[in-house]
Amino acid sequence: MNRDERVEPPAAVENAAPELRSLRALADERAVLLQMAELAARPASPAEVFATVVTEASRLLGGLPMTLTHFEGPRELVVVAARNGQGSVGERVAFESGTLPDRVLRGATVVRIDDYAKEPDAAAALAEGLTAAVAAPVTVSGAVWGMLTATSPSEPLATGADEMLKQCAQFIAVAVGGNQARTEFRALADEQAALRRIAELSARGTSADDVLHAVAVEGSRLSGVDFTTVLRYEADGSTEIVALDGAPAGVAIGMRASGAGDGAVQRLWRTGRASRVDDLAEVSGRWPHIARRAAFSASVAAPILLQGTLWGALVVVSREQPLPRGIEDHLLRFADRVGTAISAVDARLRLRALADEQAALRLVAELVARGAAPEEVFVAVTNEVSALLGDLPVALMLYDDEGAAVVATCNCPAPVGLHVPLSAGTAVDQVVRTGGPAHIDSYEDTALAGVTQEVGITSTTAVPITVEGRVRATLVSSNVDPTSRAAVEARLAQFAELAAVAIANAETQAKLTASRARVVASADEARRRLQRDVHDGAQQRLVHAVIALKMARNTVEVGSAAADFVQEALTNVERASSELRDIVHGILPRALTYGGLRTGLESLVGDLALPVDVRVSTPRLPAAVETTVYFVVAESLTNAVKHAQARAVSVCVDLEGDTVVIDVRDDGVGGADPTRGTGLTGLLDRIDAAEGTLTITSPPGDGTAVHAELPARFPGDRTPGPSAPGCR
Amino acid sequence: MGSAEPDRPLRVAVGEDDVLLREGIARILADAGVEVVAQAGDADELLRRALAYRPDVVIADVQMPPRGEDDGLRAAMEVRRREPGIGVLILSQFCEPAYVMQLVGERPEGIGYLLKERVGDIRAFVDAVTRVAAGGSALDPEVVARMLGRRSQGGPLRQLTARELATLAAMAEGKSNLGIAKTLLVSQASVEKHVTAIFRKLRIAPANTEHRRVQAVLTYLHADDRRR
Numbered sequence: 005m006n007r008d009e010r011v012e013p014p015a016a017v018e019n020a021a022p023e024l025r026s027l028r029a030l031a032d033e034r035a036v037l038l039q040m041a042e043l044a045a046r047p048a049s050p051a052e053v054f055a056t057v058v059t060e061a062s063r064l065l066g067g068l069p070m071t072l073t074h075f076e077g078p079r080e081l082v083v084v085a086a087r088n089g090q091g092s093v094g095e096r097v098a099f100e101s102g103t104l105p106d107r108v109l110r111g112a113t114v115v116r117i118d119d120y121a122k123e124p125d126a127a128a129a130l131a132e133g134l135t136a137a138v139a140a141p142v143t144v145s146g147a148v149w150g151m152l153t154a155t156s157p158s159e160p161l162a163t164g165a166d167e168m169l170k171q172c173a174q175f176i177a178v179a180v181g182g183n184q185a186r187t188e189f190r191a192l193a194d195e196q197a198a199l200r201r202i203a204e205l206s207a208r209g210t211s212a213d214d215v216l217h218a219v220a221v222e223g224s225r226l227s228g229v230d231f232t233t234v235l236r237y238e239a240d241g242s243t244e245i246v247a248l249d250g251a252p253a254g255v256a257i258g259m260r261a262s263g264a265g266d267g268a269v270q271r272l273w274r275t276g277r278a279s280r281v282d283d284l285a286e287v288s289g290r291w292p293h294i295a296r297r298a299a300f301s302a303s304v305a306a307p308i309l310l311q312g313t314l315w316g317a318l319v320v321v322s323r324e325q326p327l328p329r330g331i332e333d334h335l336l337r338f339a340d341r342v343g344t345a346i347s348a349v350d351a352r353l354r355l356r357a358l359a360d361e362q363a364a365l366r367l368v369a370e371l372v373a374r375g376a377a378p379e380e381v382f383v384a385v386t387n388e389v390s391a392l393l394g395d396l397p398v399a400l401m402l403y404d405d406e407g408a409a410v411v412a413t414c415n416c417p418a419p420v421g422l423h424v425p426l427s428a429g430t431a432v433d434q435v436v437r438t439g440g441p442a443h444i445d446s447y448e449d450t451a452l453a454g455v456t457q458e459v460g461i462t463s464t465t466a467v468p469i470t471v472e473g474r475v476r477a478t479l480v481s482s483n484v485d486p487t488s489r490a491a492v493e494a495r496l497a498q499f500a501e502l503a504a505v506a507i508a509n510a511e512t513q514a515k516l517t518a519s520r521a522r523v524v525a526s527a528d529e530a531r532r533r534l535q536r537d538v539h540d541g542a543q544q545r546l547v548h549a550v551i552a553l554k555m556a557r558n559t560v561e562v563g564s565a566a567a568d569f570v571q572e573a574l575t576n577v578e579r580a581s582s583e584l585r586d587i588v589h590g591i592l593p594r595a596l597t598y599g600g601l602r603t604g605l606e607s608l609v610g611d612l613a614l615p616v617d618v619r620v621s622t623p624r625l626p627a628a629v630e631t632t633v634y635f636v637v638a639e640s641l642t643n644a645v646k647h648a649q650a651r652a653v654s655v656c657v658d659l660e661g662d663t664v665v666i667d668v669r670d671d672g673v674g675g676a677d678p679t680r681g682t683g684l685t686g687l688l689d690r691i692d693a694a695e696g697t698l699t700i701t702s703p704p705g706d707g708t709a710v711h712a713e714l715p716a717r718f719p720g721d722r723t724p725g726p727s728a729p730g731c732r
Numbered sequence: 733m734g735s736a737e738p739d740r741p742l743r744v745a746v747g748e749d750d751v752l753l754r755e756g757i758a759r760i761l762a763d764a765g766v767e768v769v770a771q772a773g774d775a776d777e778l779l780r781r782a783l784a785y786r787p788d789v790v791i792a793d794v795q796m797p798p799r800g801e802d803d804g805l806r807a808a809m810e811v812r813r814r815e816p817g818i819g820v821l822i823l824s825q826f827c828e829p830a831y832v833m834q835l836v837g838e839r840p841e842g843i844g845y846l847l848k849e850r851v852g853d854i855r856a857f858v859d860a861v862t863r864v865a866a867g868g869s870a871l872d873p874e875v876v877a878r879m880l881g882r883r884s885q886g887g888p889l890r891q892l893t894a895r896e897l898a899t900l901a902a903m904a905e906g907k908s909n910l911g912i913a914k915t916l917l918v919s920q921a922s923v924e925k926h927v928t929a930i931f932r933k934l935r936i937a938p939a940n941t942e943h944r945r946v947q948a949v950l951t952y953l954h955a956d957d958r959r960r
Binding site for chain 1: 795825826828831848878
């Protein structure tokens, strides 16, 4: 199953909608800014850049007046470019101390005025029809060259305007400042392009993985390193890899590390600030260890914030030692911006994790509800749990008197069929003794150190599968990171519960089948007993009576009253004897019980006024099985004679492996309906009790074929089937 | 076959676990001048004694100890296999053609299958024993009737008329032409005509009469098997 294609619940889509709208606006703004940046980075004429920037900036603010002015001394401005009113190019404007231009010039910073009424030049502003303004300095070579000003005739400007104007002012500075500054701003353009690509991906509803991957790829590109990763912090400071670019072998999404150590990621967690490691050999922790093993030598981690809270880290890892100075600022700015994109996918990440788990549980629950064999459920459980745990090794083991045997696995080095004794110190032993979950955090210094190391198992988390208060099996996962073992245990427990239901169901079903089989068997046994009792008792008495009366007939005078009485008695006793013989034959044919299937069936067809071809190639089978086969054939033949108007019937009884296969075909009118008449229904019950199957094919006009298969052994006495296939 | 000489009494062995019935059979036979050379209450004993005394006919109940199943029938068949000259007359409480088929095998000479209660018809019973001893057959009319039901459907018997089929069935019971005439309420000449027609239609080559009758019965019994 492709998990990325799974449909998310409608609620999630609804929640994400405002987020997506703002993301689209963001993408739009980024596109415009990028356009400007590219223009500024090109050796274009300053006039062209001024005009474009002023026009586009005005458009981004919904058409508000936009003016670019150049300081010509401490108290005078000249208009360089303008859009939508507010002065004309070449116009000179003097300004007083404490006014907007004065503050921009002296502070070299963005200045915002939300209400001109409070300003020293309130009267002049009123005369111009101004209410609010924001101005950003254009700084060239450390000096304020000019300012870019947006004004509003009514409301204060949107807060986003400050940042936008600041960037636009930077583009102008590039155009003014020439080549040296241009190089510097090439990087800015790159950053803008990267952010735009990420914002677009998020806005398009691209899968969370792809968005995060884009963040990592852009991180590598911006910082010029080979390996970038995005990590997400858990509440305990542990981290999980959520995105990778240029990962060395053995590093994968979903890998986790505890909060221990003093690498860049751990320091970032503690200080909340971007941090660098110039020599990975000098720090500890899982991530530095992995990076060093893959021949990396330095790293820098920048915080990714979500609504002001530390969400994760953007980590660039380099083979060159160390990473350039100042790269932190660069990454910081980039990581700050990707926060918005991640906030949209973070919800999706969480939802997806939840949906994955629900889907897996539902899949297994449906199997259980369908009454699937426990073996099949076990395989599904190990597969689903392993997938949810990021392909960790998972095994399901059934306890027996001596230990536990592996019955299903996924990504697990232990083979199905492996039997382990209950030795102290193992999770398998702890689970069965305590009836609760068990954790082994390390096998070092234990008797199992050698074997676990050999198969690559470092730790174990196991939960019991309990049926009717008894621990019957255990669900085991290996190499769970200690920081996430509580979550893993909770997941294992949910699936263990389903496995327990599957076991309980199967056993109830087996008991039910066995008890039905016993009912049928005891009925058949009663028939046999009746047949024997009648044979040895009543029938024998009647035979004696017939013989005695026949002999008495010889001793009385022919034509006498006594002779008449004797004859009458004889006639009645003979009739009784004959009727009793027929009754006993109907209950259970003599030929079947003493002669087996072939004799029984030949005797059966002997009574029919219909040619029947009988082929029986089975050896003697248990009486219960022979009786079932006999009645299946008898009922099918009765149907052929009574309803099918058949001219010929063939009966074939074969043994294929451990299965008795019965085929009865006639050339009659077909169209038999098993739901009509009790004969075929009773047959179904009998077949069910014997754990067999029955198929009736009866197309109208084309004869009837009855096909039945049943185990050649007594139901309930079953051995476990072959082990189910392994991990998908 | 036909080893019984007129001047020598028939010798029979009786296997029957019901003591009263066994004694009854023995007395009836003794009264009719038949010598009961051996009696047995279980099948193993019967087999041993029959092979030791070599009677003309072994009379056996189907169901006998030691297993209480079809031990008697099996013992009788074993006797017949080892001593083809000894006739076998099975007594049974069951009207079971399957047993008859097993008993007949490929050779319907010297076999009989009667329901136990026929023992009371002393003359008919003794006649049956005599016929079996002479290599003829003696099948119970009720059993024959059951077999007739299915055998009229096809095979070589399809060419026979209803009268001829009835005649053949009576032959299977072991009846003589006179007996058949009486049963079917026709003249003996008609019976002879039917018998000739049966031989011709079943393509039974001329030979001595008894042998031809046996052949006809065999054809009759195996009609189903040929179709299979």
